[in-house]
Amino acid sequence: MEKSAELDDGAKFTYCLVLDSEITLELYVTVPDGEIFYGIRASFDDETYDNDEDLGGGRFRVTIPGISATQLETWIEVIYDGTTVRRLCPLSYAAAVKNAEISQNASDWADSLAWLYRSAAAYANND
Numbered sequence: 001m002e003k004s005a006e007l008d009d010g011a012k013f014t015y016c017l018v019l020d021s022e023i024t025l026e027l028y029v030t031v032p033d034g035e036i037f038y039g040i041r042a043s044f045d046d047e048t049y050d051n052d053e054d055l056g057g058g059r060f061r062v063t064i065p066g067i068s069a070t071q072l073e074t075w076i077e078v079i080y081d082g083t084t085v086r087r088l089c090p091l092s093y094a095a096a097v098k099n100a101e102i103s104q105n106a107s108d109w110a111d112s113l114a115w116l117y118r119s120a121a122a123y124a125n126n127d
Contacts, residue, residue, distance in 0.1 A: 007085055009035060013078070017093040017113075023067040025090050027078055031058040038081035045074055069120035072113065091117055 007013050010032045018024040029040045029051070035058075042049045042062050053061040064076070067090055078086040094110035 007080060009081070011035065011080070013080070013086060015078075015088065015093065017090055022065060023069070023072070023090060025064045025067060025076070025093070027062040027064070028055075029060050029080060031060070033058065041079040042076050043079070044076045045071060069116050070124050072117040073121075 007029070012028075012030040014028045014030070016026050016028075018026060025044075027040065027042055029037075031037045037058070037060065040051045040060055040062050042064060044064050044067075049062050049064050051060045051062050053063070055061055067074075072091040073089050075087055075089050077084050078088070091114065094113040097106050097110040100106075
């Protein structure tokens with residue numbers, strides 16, 4: 001599932017969480033035909049990630065790999081055309097899945113991700 005939003009100039013912003021072998025957040029911008037692409041950048045945990053992949057058809061991706069369980073609630077600022085257009089955290093994706101009511105499996109997955117974060121944070125804090 002990709003969470004989608006419209007940006008000011010008609011561009012579309014989407015993001016998804018990938019859990020294949022490590023927690024990865026993928027951010028996408030799709031720019032309408034004829035529009036200038038100004039670049040997309042994400043700031044996460046004192047690092048900056050720039051658009052690193054042109055997927056064709058006006059779609060660009062920024063990938064933030066290697067997110068630890070304790071970073072699931074760390075805020076990410078998404079900057080497009082020099083302006084912060086979104087603030088989100090990887091755990092907000094789980095909330096989007098819960099709100100979308102896609103399936104019971106998706107809902108269970110979102111709950112599991114939230115519990116993973118809570119357990120990892122408690123462990124890190126020696127609780």
